[in-house]
Amino acid sequence: MAHNDQIAAASLKHPIVLLDKGQLYKYGTAGFRMNADLLEGVTFRVGLLAALRSRKLNSQAIGVMITASHNPAVDNGVKIVDPMGDMLEQDWERFATALVNAPSDEELVELYNRLATDLKIDLKIPAKVIYGRDTRPSGHKLVTALAGALDATSTEHVDYKLLTTPQLHYLVRATNSEGTPLSYGKVSEVGYYEKLASALVRALKGKKINGTLTVDCANGVGGPKLHEFLKYIPKDKVSFDVKVVNDDVLRPEVLNLDCGADYVKTKQRAPPNTKTQPGARSCSYDGDADRIIYYWVDPETGFFMLDGDRISSLAASFIGDLVESAGLRDDIRIGVVQTAYANGASTNYITQHLKLPVTCTPTGVKHLHHVAQGFDIGVYFEANGHGTVLFSPDALDYFRNKAPQSPAQKDALDTLVALGDLINQTVGDAISDMLLVEVILAHKSWTLRDWAMTYADLPNRLVRVEVENKDLFQTTDAERRLASPEGAQDEIDNAVKKYKDARSFARASGTENACRVYAEAATRSEANELAERVARIIERYGQ
């Protein structure tokens, strides 16, 4: 059978590390993610699957991103991107898991061939994989392992080197749609910048972006990429004053260290090393620039955060108003997708004030993205700042081709078309989401304080709990309840009953070796107390 000897020989160079105590590698919330020392063999095997996937999908390009995003610098990760820039189809995650856990090179080759047969894949047709990595030094070694798998399977491959995760998603879609009526943009990093810059001008329609925006790039790949993007904004048309901070990619150990979106969201404070004017607009990206959180700090109010829920409701409200102004309220279905981490106040605001339906899915943008695709306009954000807005091809067609009945309708339709280009349609994208927020604030002439006035968050707290075996914790009801271990959910329910307007849940993280506990309640001290109580319950059951 084709490639057997090559795969076996290459696999010897990138051996899999067998995990202790018979544990298995798992394709988690965002692919395989762990200490980089364990990932060389994993990445090699992911390369084999990417090659199979490309051949299964008639030689379309498949993406592979090497990143551990918000995790510490010693970790890394690898995930597969499908042809339209979406995350790998979930059915295929088990094939990835099976290949990665094959105990020997012989069994790996055998499984590779069995998958090809079972999935009716013609191993003789061409295959193409494109890939990129974040700034982690371990990325070099993992890229070599990946290329080894692609060479062994005669797969054409393109190494885009350093990229943000959303840039890789963009490039995958652009590659596969090139030359078709649905072309997503030029197939290059420059194409990505040009597309966003041009859409920014069109979406702003001459409105002014006020003040300075400080952007904390988590010392990750977002730093150099944001600097690069800013060069493409036409200065004669848009004045956008950006101060980039935490953009040190030369010292790997500072990646995500006391900065970045995950730090800001979980600690509920600004990165200690960034000094801004009181009340000035700031935002933080995460390590691979697919998440964003806004905030300000001033002596009067202290720290105030505008997270993914806020971006979601801001975007849904603005886009809803545009659809109304375009006279399309009865034609376009807008929906919002959240996870259990969404603040209860945001869900109420969206359902009761904006009158839009909200669906709750398990954590992981792959779940939210899928549900959002069911609407004409699907707005999805996780509270941690990861999300985007999807416009269906029909909706975009409609906005482009509907004959406006008035100048106001034309304005609204033009802005909707521009937003369709400005917003990364493949995955959450910190740069693109930042531009979306800036455009909306400019249109509304809003400061962050005006934005914050739309509703009051319920005080909440997120706690990370290290346990002996996180796999004991299985959830149900979109992760809002624990199905096992038995008795744990009853104890959580009893704890929640003690507090006013309270809610809490626990789940195993799919990217870290830990459980996460979320709690919200009427007051900050109650939310903190409840989170601590539930964390103790999880600690006890996780032993």
Ligand code: G16
């Ligand atoms: C990834 C996923 C997100 C998820 C986050 C945390 O983000 O893409 O959808 O919210 O992990 O997941 P978990 O709670 O399972 O650890 P990132 O930015 O780290 O790639």
